[in-house]
Amino acid sequence: MNIYQKQLREDEIDAFAHREMVGGLWEEIGQLQFDFMRAQGLAPGDRLLDVGCGALRGGVHFVRYLDPGRYCGLDLNASLIEAGKRELAAAGLAGRGASLLVDDAFDVSRFGGRFEWALAVSVFTHLPMNQIVRCLVEVRKVMAPGGRLFASYFEAPRSAHLPPLQHPPAGIVSYYDADPYHYSDDELAALARFAGMTTERIGAWNHPRGQRMIAFAAA
Numbered sequence: 001m002n003i004y005q006k007q008l009r010e011d012e013i014d015a016f017a018h019r020e021m022v023g024g025l026w027e028e029i030g031q032l033q034f035d036f037m038r039a040q041g042l043a044p045g046d047r048l049l050d051v052g053c054g055a056l057r058g059g060v061h062f063v064r065y066l067d068p069g070r071y072c073g074l075d076l077n078a079s080l081i082e083a084g085k086r087e088l089a090a091a092g093l094a095g096r097g098a099s100l101l102v103d104d105a106f107d108v109s110r111f112g113g114r115f116e117w118a119l120a121v122s123v124f125t126h127l128p129m130n131q132i133v134r135c136l137v138e139v140r141k142v143m144a145p146g147g148r149l150f151a152s153y154f155e156a157p158r159s160a161h162l163p164p165l166q167h168p169p170a171g172i173v174s175y176y177d178a179d180p181y182h183y184s185d186d187e188l189a190a191l192a193r194f195a196g197m198t199t200e201r202i203g204a205w206n207h208p209r210g211q212r213m214i215a216f217a218a219a
Contacts, residue, residue, distance in 0.1 A: 004126065008079040018055040018083035023122060025208055026057055033058030033121055034065065036205055036213070040150070042117055046070060049108055049115040049142065051135065051149075052123035056084035059098065060091050069097035072111045076104040106138040115142055118149035125154050125180045125211065129191055136195035140218055147218070150202070152211040154182040167210035185214065192216055 008017055019026040042048065044067045053059050053073030063071045075081055081100050088094050101110055118139050124132055139149050154167055154174040161184065162176045174182035189199045195216075202213035 004077060006079075007077070008083065013079065013083045013086060018080055019057070022054040022057055022080065023209075028208060029121070030057040030061055032206060032208075033119065034061035037062070037117065037119060037150070038065075040117070040148075042066075044070070046116040047113065047144075048072070049111070049118040049139070049149075050074070051106065051108070051118060051120040051139065052076075053081075053084065053100070055080045056087050056098075058119070058121060059084060060087050060093065063088060063093045063096050063098045064091065066096075068095075069099070071096075072099040072101075072108075072115070074101045074103050074106070074108055074111075076102065078102045106135045108138050108142050111142070113142070114144035114147070116144050116147050118143065118147070120149065120151040122152060122211065124151050124183070124188075125174070128177075128181065129183075129187070132188075132191050133194050136192060136197055136216060139216075140195055140197055143218055145218075149197075149216040150213055151216065152205075152207060152213050153188065154180060154210070155212040156182040156184045156187070159184045159186050170209040172209050188214055193219075 044065060047070050048062055048066060050059055050073040053075050059073050081102050084100060088098060099111055156165060165174050165182050174180045185201050192199045196219050197216045198219050200215040202215055205213045
């Protein structure tokens with residue numbers, strides 16, 4: 001069992017252990033996600049799919065901004081979803097109609113309808129290639145025409161880069177075949193093709209741990 005499968009107790013959620021479990025920097029990265037999506041064109045009436053939403057570090061910002069019922073978040077960890085509900089309630093957002101699901105196979109079709117936008121922050125950094133393809137295949141099914149999925153990742157300088165990589169400014173070390181993973185743009189483009197998608201490199205987006213951003217769209 002890795003840390004992402006650990007189920008937090010109620011007392012741990014009360015003590016905000018979920019904020020550290022999703023990587024800390026709660027306010028900084030939550031605001032960063034929101035600012036990035038706003039810059040891409042996210043509007044209040046749009047529908048947003050938050051893949052690997054965790055405890056809603058970014059979700060709290062999106063639920064506050066989007067029209068009621070326009071935010072959907074999915075995560076494999078039930079205790080983080082519960083923590084996210086508490087974060088929404090504490091922020092006075094419990095009545096905004098956020099849809100939250102627990103699912104370990106990226107079955108985002110369960111939400112129903114289509115999405116103009118999807119976001120996966122610090123998700124592909126923890127997934128091997130086959131699980132990334134599964135995620136892309138499932139997300140593609142629910143994207144509206146012209147919709148895009150933005151995903152953060154640790155960037156490798158070339159495909160099949162076997163040695164570990166250290167990423168400034170935080171010094172996080174990533175690996176070719178262990179969590180946290182790194183990927184080249186060509187590798188992500190190949191995975192996208194398997195799922196019937198294309199990629200557009202965004203690159204740096206001011207992530208404090210050096211993660212880069214890439215966009216996926218239906219081919």
